Amino acid sequence: MNPACTHIIDDDEAIRDALEWLFKTRGVPCRSWASAEAFLADWRGDWRGCIVLDIRMQGMSGLECFDELLARGCQLPVIFITGHGDVPMAVAALKKGAFHFIEKPFNDHDLVDLVEKALATDDERLRAAASRETIEARLATLTQREREVMELILEGKYNKVIADDLSISMRTVEAHRSRIFEKMEVRSAVELAQLLTTLRT
Incomplete structure (x- = not known):
């Protein structure tokens, strides 16, 4: 099974570098992509962890990426990074199943706290799935x-x-x-x- 990882998707290199540094200093494994298209090209259904996704990017937007992930059956918790004017879009994403959103400028501690909660949520989902598989095997x-x-x-x-x-x-x-x-x-x-x-x- 792949180890849990925080997947960062942002077209701003400075933000990607800052987030990678932040998560790594807090002991949170992470990877980053410069676009939604690049992330989706690499995407694998057995990935674990969570996704930190900028809502506005060049090319495919964060919302469009989220819709595509849902279409592919992705169950990883998604945290949107938004600007002040993007809050209505973020709320719409929450209604579709996004985990949370955080507005820029954000407090580093708040973001790390959200990511840790998202990672715990994904871990619990996997444990529940494993439990269901065990019960189904017994029923069989x-x-x-x-x-x-x-x-x-x-x-x-x-x-x-x-x-x-x-x-x-x-x-x-x-x-x-x-x-x-x-x-x-x-x-x-x-x-x-x-x-x-x-x-x-």
Whole structure:
């Protein structure tokens, strides 16, 4: 997996250099691009971290770059750098899912704080995705009958009712319940319900 990185996109070389220096002195790994086009040409879907994006640039604007990233399925948090007159555009970007925006001139500490929050958000997203994959892998080990029993367990039905509904013995239900708990790595119906809630959030 690629290490987390702050991706800086700004057509002003002085700002790029200043941001790279700022982040590196704070221990935040970063890379920079001089244009949205250059960044998109290099973009890879497995990148981690966050994006610091100037809203106004020569050629493709920050907003256009953001729209293209959304179209490509990018889920990295995006922080827009804006001028005073660009606030309405930044607000529109927030409504589309941007992480935050910060106005020029900005306080270095405020920007680093935003970036650290964005990096933490992306890390949490990846952890949640890994958790969902683990749960889905466990579900894939269940037989069709075990899935049927599990659904009835989640409905809160007792073993006797499940046995009647599926026309099987209570002992068979108990055996299925035991295997379901073992495969899903839970100890109770409550834990099972809590685990599966992860897939729905």
